[in-house]
Amino acid sequence: MSVGRVRPSIEALPAYRPGKAAVQAEQEHGITGAIKLASNENPYPPAPSVLAAMAEASASVNRYPDHLALELRDRLASWLSVGRERVTVGCGSVGLLRQLCMAYVDPGDEVVFPWLSFEAYPISVTTMGGVPVTVPLVGNAFDLRGVARAVTSRTKLVLLATPNNPTGTAVSTDAIGELVAGIPDDVVVLVDEAYREFADPALGDPVSDLLPRHRNVVVFRTLSKAYGLAGLRSGYAVADPEVIVDLDKLLLPFANNRLAQVAAIAAIDAAAEIQPRIDTVLSERDRVATALTDSGWVLPDAQANFVYLPTGDRTDELYLALERLGVVTRPFSGEGIRVTIGTTTENDRFLRALSEVLNDSA
Numbered sequence: 134m135s136v137g138r139v140r141p142s143i144e145a146l147p148a149y150r151p152g153k154a155a156v157q158a159e160q161e162h163g164i165t166g167a168i169k170l171a172s173n174e175n176p177y178p179p180a181p182s183v184l185a186a187m188a189e190a191s192a193s194v195n196r197y198p199d200h201l202a203l204e205l206r207d208r209l210a211s212w213l214s215v216g217r218e219r220v221t222v223g224c225g226s227v228g229l230l231r232q233l234c235m236a237y238v239d240p241g242d243e244v245v246f247p248w249l250s251f252e253a254y255p256i257s258v259t260t261m262g263g264v265p266v267t268v269p270l271v272g273n274a275f276d277l278r279g280v281a282r283a284v285t286s287r288t289k290l291v292l293l294a295t296p297n298n299p300t301g302t303a304v305s306t307d308a309i310g311e312l313v314a315g316i317p318d319d320v321v322v323l324v325d326e327a328y329r330e331f332a333d334p335a336l337g338d339p340v341s342d343l344l345p346r347h348r349n350v351v352v353f354r355t356l357s358k359a360y361g362l363a364g365l366r367s368g369y370a371v372a373d374p375e376v377i378v379d380l381d382k383l384l385l386p387f388a389n390n391r392l393a394q395v396a397a398i399a400a401i402d403a404a405a406e407i408q409p410r411i412d413t414v415l416s417e418r419d420r421v422a423t424a425l426t427d428s429g430w431v432l433p434d435a436q437a438n439f440v441y442l443p444t445g446d447r448t449d450e451l452y453l454a455l456e457r458l459g460v461v462t463r464p465f466s467g468e469g470i471r472v473t474i475g476t477t478t479e480n481d482r483f484l485r486a487l488s489e490v491l492n493d494s495a
């Protein structure tokens with residue numbers, strides 16, 4: 134007999150699948166020295182000033198943090214040149230995604246998003262009893278006209294990850310603006326920019342290009358990726374003040390912890406120091422993409438801190454062979470393999486392992 138009467142939609146829900154840890158791959162395959170290129174993390178540790186700020190703040194973790202993270206909000210608002218009432222902070226941007234779905238999705242409401250995309254989307258939508266409406270990618274990129282066509286009177290939200298996880302392709306603010314102009318303005322459009330700092334700046338900035346014109350656009354960003362704080366959980370939203378008020382009502386008490394707040398402020402203060410690390414990831418991404426293209430791969434345009442190999446039916450076979458060689462990637466069964474850009478040594482190791490795997494299977 135089951136324990137209690139769990140909601141049927143939760144019983145059927147797949148758990149979120151994080152990237153496999155290197156140590157887990159080592160145990161599974163009986164190997165040592167595995168590297169993890171599976172979670173789009175920054176390969177570099179936080180800047181010394183960020184570590185120092187955290188060390189100092191750790192002495193007061195006996196106290197609850199500021200629930201609303203007001204100092205961090207102020208810092209973000211001045212960094213982004215927007216009013217404080219337009220910014221909120223969550224437990225990573227996935228925490229904000231959960232809040233957004235709680236705020237807008239009633240059972241039976243539709244949420245439209247391209248697919249493949251971020252695996253947390255269908256989970257957060259289904260958690261609220263919402264109906265995910267997926268629009269297939271075309272050539273691994275978004276079909277925004279298809280997204281517009283999928284919007285109906287039942288649609289509450291549109292979710293756009295740009296750059297997209299896992300394919301890495303991005304859309305411009307012009308293209309998003311066109312989409313927003315063509316759908317009802319009571320549909321909230323999320324522009325989820327977890328990888329913004331790795332994308333071509335010519336694609337535009339939704340905070341300055343879209344928010345002033347469209348009250349229904351919400352932008353999510355994070356300190357997890359480019360700013361290297363994935364282990365702390367600081368994501369933020371920029372949106373109309375009314376949306377911010379509703380997101381704040383749903384903020385899990387103290388979700389953005391004390392160290393996360395302090396480190397996020399220190400990381401923003403250290404932006405000039407962190408930028409060269411982002412530049413290194415970008416030049417490594419281009420080097421890896423060029424090496425793959427030179428050996429015959431046709432890759433989608435890589436605008437984030439990873440590359441996506443469209444391996445189709447061979448996905449499971451190839452990712453497992455890479456893993457046995459100690460290179461842990463993120464497979465999407467039947468679709469492709471996402472490989473995070475690591476250090477130069479790690480990227481070389483991935484390229485060598487891939488050519489070994491392909492030679493063996495030729």
Ligand SMILES: Cc1ncc(COP(=O)(O)O)c(C=O)c1O
Pocket residue numbers: 172173224225226227228251294295297298325327354355356357363366367368
């Ligand atoms: C598209 C997208 N949005 C959001 C996130 C979550 O980021 P955070 O660490 O801020 O929760 C990710 C992380 O993988 C992502 O790929």
